[in-house]
Amino acid sequence: MKLSILITLLTVSSLGAIAQNNFSPYSQMGLGDIDQGFYNRTTGLGETGIAYRSNRYIINNNPASFSALTNQFFTMETSIRGTFVDYYGQPVDVASTQSGDITFRRLAMAIKAAKHWGTSIGLVPYATSNYEWNVPYYLQGSNQQVANHYYTGHGSVNKAYWANSVEFFNHLSLGVEAGYIFGDINQKDILQNGTTGATLTSTQNDIYLQNIYMTYGMQLYGHLGKHWDYALGGVYSQKSALLASPNKLVLDNDSAVLQNEQLPDGYIYLPNSFGAGLSITHNQHYTWVADYRYSNWNGVQRLNSYPGQDYNIISSERGSMGFEISKKKTFFNNRIELSYFQSGLYYSNSYLQINGKQIHDMGVSTGFGVNSLKTPLAYAITLTYGIKGTTQNDLIRENYFNLNIVINYGAIWFTKGRKFD
Amino acid sequence: MTIYNYLRKELLFFLSCFLMALFVLSGCQKQPDLQFGSTYTDDNTGANIVVVDTSTINVYTVYVDSTATAATGYQYVGTYNDQYLGTVSSRSYFQVAPPSALPVLDPRFDIYDSIGMILYFKRANPYYGDTTQTQTYVVNQVVDTLFQLAPFQRGWFSNSVLPLGPALGSTSVLIAPNIPYTSQGTGDTVRIRMDDNLGQTLFNMVYDKSDTVKQTGIFENWFNGLCISPGPGAPAGIIDGFKDSCVMRIYYRANAEISSESFIDFPLYNKSSQWNNVTVNRTGKAISNLILPTALAQIPPATISSAIGNIGYVQTIGGLNVKLTFPYLSSIALRRDYIGLLRATLTVRPVPGSFSQIWRLPPAVGIYATDLNNLIGAPLAAVGTAGAQTGSLVLDYFNPLNTAYTYDVTNFVKVQITNPSQTALQTGLMLSVPAPANTASFNRLMIADQTYPLSQQISLSVYYISLFPHQ
Numbered sequence: 001m002k003l004s005i006l007i008t009l010l011t012v013s014s015l016g017a018i019a020q021n022n023f024s025p026y027s028q029m030g031l032g033d034i035d036q037g038f039y040n041r042t043t044g045l046g047e048t049g050i051a052y053r054s055n056r057y058i059i060n061n062n063p064a065s066f067s068a069l070t071n072q073f074f075t076m077e078t079s080i081r082g083t084f085v086d087y088y089g090q091p092v093d094v095a096s097t098q099s100g101d102i103t104f105r106r107l108a109m110a111i112k113a114a115k116h117w118g119t120s121i122g123l124v125p126y127a128t129s130n131y132e133w134n135v136p137y138y139l140q141g142s143n144q145q146v147a148n149h150y151y152t153g154h155g156s157v158n159k160a161y162w163a164n165s166v167e168f169f170n171h172l173s174l175g176v177e178a179g180y181i182f183g184d185i186n187q188k189d190i191l192q193n194g195t196t197g198a199t200l201t202s203t204q205n206d207i208y209l210q211n212i213y214m215t216y217g218m219q220l221y222g223h224l225g226k227h228w229d230y231a232l233g234g235v236y237s238q239k240s241a242l243l244a245s246p247n248k249l250v251l252d253n254d255s256a257v258l259q260n261e262q263l264p265d266g267y268i269y270l271p272n273s274f275g276a277g278l279s280i281t282h283n284q285h286y287t288w289v290a291d292y293r294y295s296n297w298n299g300v301q302r303l304n305s306y307p308g309q310d311y312n313i314i315s316s317e318r319g320s321m322g323f324e325i326s327k328k329k330t331f332f333n334n335r336i337e338l339s340y341f342q343s344g345l346y347y348s349n350s351y352l353q354i355n356g357k358q359i360h361d362m363g364v365s366t367g368f369g370v371n372s373l374k375t376p377l378a379y380a381i382t383l384t385y386g387i388k389g390t391t392q393n394d395l396i397r398e399n400y401f402n403l404n405i406v407i408n409y410g411a412i413w414f415t416k417g418r419k420f421d
Numbered sequence: 422m423t424i425y426n427y428l429r430k431e432l433l434f435f436l437s438c439f440l441m442a443l444f445v446l447s448g449c450q451k452q453p454d455l456q457f458g459s460t461y462t463d464d465n466t467g468a469n470i471v472v473v474d475t476s477t478i479n480v481y482t483v484y485v486d487s488t489a490t491a492a493t494g495y496q497y498v499g500t501y502n503d504q505y506l507g508t509v510s511s512r513s514y515f516q517v518a519p520p521s522a523l524p525v526l527d528p529r530f531d532i533y534d535s536i537g538m539i540l541y542f543k544r545a546n547p548y549y550g551d552t553t554q555t556q557t558y559v560v561n562q563v564v565d566t567l568f569q570l571a572p573f574q575r576g577w578f579s580n581s582v583l584p585l586g587p588a589l590g591s592t593s594v595l596i597a598p599n600i601p602y603t604s605q606g607t608g609d610t611v612r613i614r615m616d617d618n619l620g621q622t623l624f625n626m627v628y629d630k631s632d633t634v635k636q637t638g639i640f641e642n643w644f645n646g647l648c649i650s651p652g653p654g655a656p657a658g659i660i661d662g663f664k665d666s667c668v669m670r671i672y673y674r675a676n677a678e679i680s681s682e683s684f685i686d687f688p689l690y691n692k693s694s695q696w697n698n699v700t701v702n703r704t705g706k707a708i709s710n711l712i713l714p715t716a717l718a719q720i721p722p723a724t725i726s727s728a729i730g731n732i733g734y735v736q737t738i739g740g741l742n743v744k745l746t747f748p749y750l751s752s753i754a755l756r757r758d759y760i761g762l763l764r765a766t767l768t769v770r771p772v773p774g775s776f777s778q779i780w781r782l783p784p785a786v787g788i789y790a791t792d793l794n795n796l797i798g799a800p801l802a803a804v805g806t807a808g809a810q811t812g813s814l815v816l817d818y819f820n821p822l823n824t825a826y827t828y829d830v831t832n833f834v835k836v837q838i839t840n841p842s843q844t845a846l847q848t849g850l851m852l853s854v855p856a857p858a859n860t861a862s863f864n865r866l867m868i869a870d871q872t873y874p875l876s877q878q879i880s881l882s883v884y885y886i887s888l889f890p891h892q
Contacts, residue, residue, distance in 0.1 A: 025458060029461060087453050091456045133458045151459075187466070191469070200470055201468045201761075205467070250468045250760060252761050310461050
């Protein structure tokens, strides 16, 4: 009973807080900032985990990974992230160049439901937007009277998923994730008096998105001699048409509704995406991982119509690698992990091309995790330093620092009355 | 591994703290200042504000034949030649009463000296015109009319006229109103020497203790009243507003052991029966084409500005107000992109060169609803306020084109822009000098109609919220 209350509480809180994120000037374009993070144990590895398997942590980088959970093991994870950004470039006012926030990022649960079947549900961000800026302009019909467009966008597209994976032949795991994408892209245009700042009128354009987005995964793993283990992974997300329901709400200066129009529905396509990964482990102590992901946005370019203008959506890719040292101890013939240390690096070309420049994102990460022996909890703290964008071509570069905290709860279920203490 | 199948208290405590920290810290967000994004935003997805300041405004001058100029507190006397209105004159009718206590006179010792009218021009008294000109004032007695005695009591208006007898006296004087100073060297007082025959007659009545001077009613029926008028001939250039506390004074010498000057005052009686008769000679001016009433009871006639020099005339004490109509206002609401009215502003500009520090503008001009009856209706309030508007005059003598009255007419336009009534074309706004200046001030406003250049004409700026369908 207490557990169900806790889960409900976490879910509600995550829905409320997941929409908040850091100021991101590029999030006004496309679907917003598509989140590259998984906010789990692989965050310290530069989010490298297509071939990663864990018997305790929820590795939703690849839906095939859940079969690696310990039998009858129930696990729940939640993540919080603090982000601090310095902005550089010609559009940045030198008097105010920083931002920071702390947001809830993820809630996920998984269980090893049967000997070879792992399943997981969760709520994760897919894309977020958060921006504000002012554009002074002359009122139409006047060459003297100035007003101000105050544009804001604060929205998020999230994914609720249910993933299952099944192990075959002790060396192959296949997984499938049914993700339900939902949320909205919104932009509010508040027209203000150029002198007093009083609101003259406002327009809120919302595009509500929803549909299923399927992801398939595979992991092939085994031993290489006496001291080495390997894993190969692959993921594939199938192109999906999100139902896009635009709505336009216009208010006057007294906030009275002038127009609330439901515009004709359309579709925004998410592209075919695939990724491949490799993991090599030595003596269950040292692990090297590497990933590559590619999203074919070029393939849906002609199908999609995005908000805004003067930018391009092009195919994106991401490469990353990481290294992990795991400290384990043997209890009653079982090797129990006590702690681990990770480091990683990554480089990505995002799906945005602005002023002829594709927006790059690169960085390094390091993480440290502890599994409590006296409580059912485990903790992971990850630090990431990255650079996104460029100051060339009148663009903005963001130097960001992320602090990610993952809390994991684990317990054995279906014990048929036996209690352990 | 230690295995639990229930939640421990420590876990619940930890998660509670985590959630609290989450909500507290997530409010710590701050934002940088970036001028980025306007290039990438489609300007046509949101509502915009469109200004329409080319709406046609019909300017009419509405003439009412009289205004209630009684009991204004001032006796307006004078005349001036206005470049736009013609020759404007005002004279004051009033009554005087015998003293409440008659002095005891002895013809052996007390000798009549003279009689005169004493007028007071205090600081801040109103005036209009050229203060460097000398003005002649003439006193006449009202004759052949029962003066405010029952059953002939009535209200007095600016067009009320009573016949006058021969002049009893006159004087020419120059008044510097802001000091104040008169050329008679008597400070703020203007004295008019009157006919000694009248003075001797009244002096004798006082000596005789005649019922005529003992009983006010008999006195008024006999004396009727007085009228102070500007002198004949070319207009001098100014109308002065004297306080209505004037007196008619008989001077005599009281010869006792020591001879002394004494006087008997006949003060102004019944202030409500004092009124100012205003007349205008418009000959030779464009306003001479003004349509005048032809019957006692009729709708005040309105004359389109094109017939009277492309000007709208506001001088409410002279019966002139301006009515504005907006015949094509509804066409704005019919635009494809119109979805709502934001505000509307009326800017009234005086004809360039029509005002100066001599020919002063009314500091306040009210705006009122009006309809096909051309009457002044309820004051038009600005959005969010309940009070009447007076134009918020911006007066700039150095850059006269900056001079303007401005009104928030949103409440009017909001109704009128979609007014389906057949009388909508006659529904409009009236500009009029508000009380008390409407009957106590000669300041006038010449409104430039839309034949004047854009920067000099009356204009209506309609700000509407624009959104093209399916943007």
